[in-house]
Every structure is written in C-alpha cells, then in structure tokens.
Amino acid sequence: MRKTTDTAVVQESLRPYAIADKLRTLRLRRSMGLAQLAEHTGFSAAMLSRLENGRLVPTLPTLTRIAMVFSVGLDYFFSDPRKRHIVAIVRRDDRKVFPSDPKAAHVPWHFESLDFSVNERKLSGYLAHFHPLPQERLVPHYHPGVELLYLIEGKLEMTIGVETFQLSPGDSIYFDSMQKHTYRSLVKALCTAIVVTTGSSR
Known part of the structure; x- marks a missing residue:
C-alpha cells in the first residue's frame, strides 16, 4: 500500500510538468513512430507508449536517453509550461x-x-x-x-x-x-x- 501511495505522490508532483505530453510532442514533431523511437533508445515500444500515456513514471536515466535522441536537455521536461517564457533576447x-x-x-x-x-x-x-x-x-x-x-x-x-x-x-x-x-x-x-x-x- 505504501509503495502505491508513494507512486501516486510522485505522479501528482510531476503532473504540472506534463512530461507525458512533452514526450509525445517530441516524437510527433520528428514524425517518428514508437517502433522507430524504440530502436533509437533501446526501450520497448510498449514501455514508450506507457510513458506517453502517463501510465509509467519515467526515471532520470530514461528521460536522459530520450532527450539525447531529440537533442534537448533534461530541463525541457521539467520546465512548467504555465511559466515558460516565450520571449528570448540574444544580446x-x-x-x-x-x-x-x-x-x-x-x-x-x-x-x-x-x-x-x-x-x-x-x-x-x-x-x-x-x-x-x-x-x-x-x-x-x-x-x-x-x-x-x-x-x-x-x-x-x-x-x-x-x-x-x-x-x-x-x-x-x-x-x-x-x-x-x-x-x-x-x-x-x-x-x-x-x-x-x-x-x-x-
């Protein structure tokens, strides 16, 4: 029971970051199927599907390997979209x-x-x-x-x-x-x- 409760707490704390949606968005922007992403990451298509549907809480090593495929940093997954800046100035x-x-x-x-x-x-x-x-x-x-x-x-x-x-x-x-x-x-x-x-x- 405790393990189930801990998982629920983690899922709730990660909810504002919409990690599952971000994973799906990265893949679809590249017009990449789950099977193709599985080849690049070494993870199974079934596991990737669970991540994208929010049924599995991703670990940092998992996110790191996926981030490398799409050339993004880990900060991509942990920026709150509600607070994301849409203006950037390069001096x-x-x-x-x-x-x-x-x-x-x-x-x-x-x-x-x-x-x-x-x-x-x-x-x-x-x-x-x-x-x-x-x-x-x-x-x-x-x-x-x-x-x-x-x-x-x-x-x-x-x-x-x-x-x-x-x-x-x-x-x-x-x-x-x-x-x-x-x-x-x-x-x-x-x-x-x-x-x-x-x-x-x-």
Whole structure:
C-alpha cells in the first residue's frame, strides 16, 4: 500500500510538468513512430507508449536517453509550461562567431546564432558573413528543411542545384535546402546576410 501511495505522490508532483505530453510532442514533431523511437533508445515500444500515456513514471536515466535522441536537455521536461517564457533576447555582445567548417583552412562563411538561447526552436536564425573564395574551394552542402536568406550588404553568389544566382543588398532568396548549395562573396568588402533555416541547425 505504501509503495502505491508513494507512486501516486510522485505522479501528482510531476503532473504540472506534463512530461507525458512533452514526450509525445517530441516524437510527433520528428514524425517518428514508437517502433522507430524504440530502436533509437533501446526501450520497448510498449514501455514508450506507457510513458506517453502517463501510465509509467519515467526515471532520470530514461528521460536522459530520450532527450539525447531529440537533442534537448533534461530541463525541457521539467520546465512548467504555465511559466515558460516565450520571449528570448540574444544580446550582440553575447553572440559568438563560428566558422562554417571548423576543420577547413579556408571557409566560405562564418556565422553567429541569433537565437541560441531559445529552447524548442521551430526555426534557426543566423547572421552570416561570406568570404570571396575561389569556385574550386567551394564544397556544396545541404540540410533538411527550407532556407530564407536576406542580403544586408555586399554581393553574394549562390549556386543551388545546377542554377547560379547573384544577390545584391536588399535581395532575398527562399529555397529547398535539401538542394545542394554554396555561397561565395563577390566582393572583398563585407558581405553579410540574415539566414533563417528550418529543419536543422548549422
């Protein structure tokens, strides 16, 4: 009887955090079935179903393994949705500049995350600084989702698939980022853009 009572107390204390709903939301956002999640976590689909339906109280190791699959922290599960902030400010002095490829000697762009402090991002925003590399040094890349780029200054050449485009300040371009694409500044001066992506992080 005592064990049943203790379980009920734990369940009641966790209720405001809606952990079961958060687990289900994470999975559905990835369009992932229970069987697929079971393969990634090593847990059975039946156990995952019980967690999502609130019939089983998750342990911290269980939540940690699931969190790793979806690239979220444990704090995601223990933030009270009734108190969750929906506004996040990233100050200019708090941003860091990263190369597009840390291992490359010459990179086509550097970027600063404009929303790194936001949990559960539905999109990712960057301030990108492009460089005038020779064509032969450009390596096409792709990522899931779509991308929107707005050129602030400079002159930018983009190759998307088999097409090449040139952008001037004030121009914008939207495209399916699963298409292989490259960026190249056509000027030695600053070439800067706002880039918004969905479906991935750089």
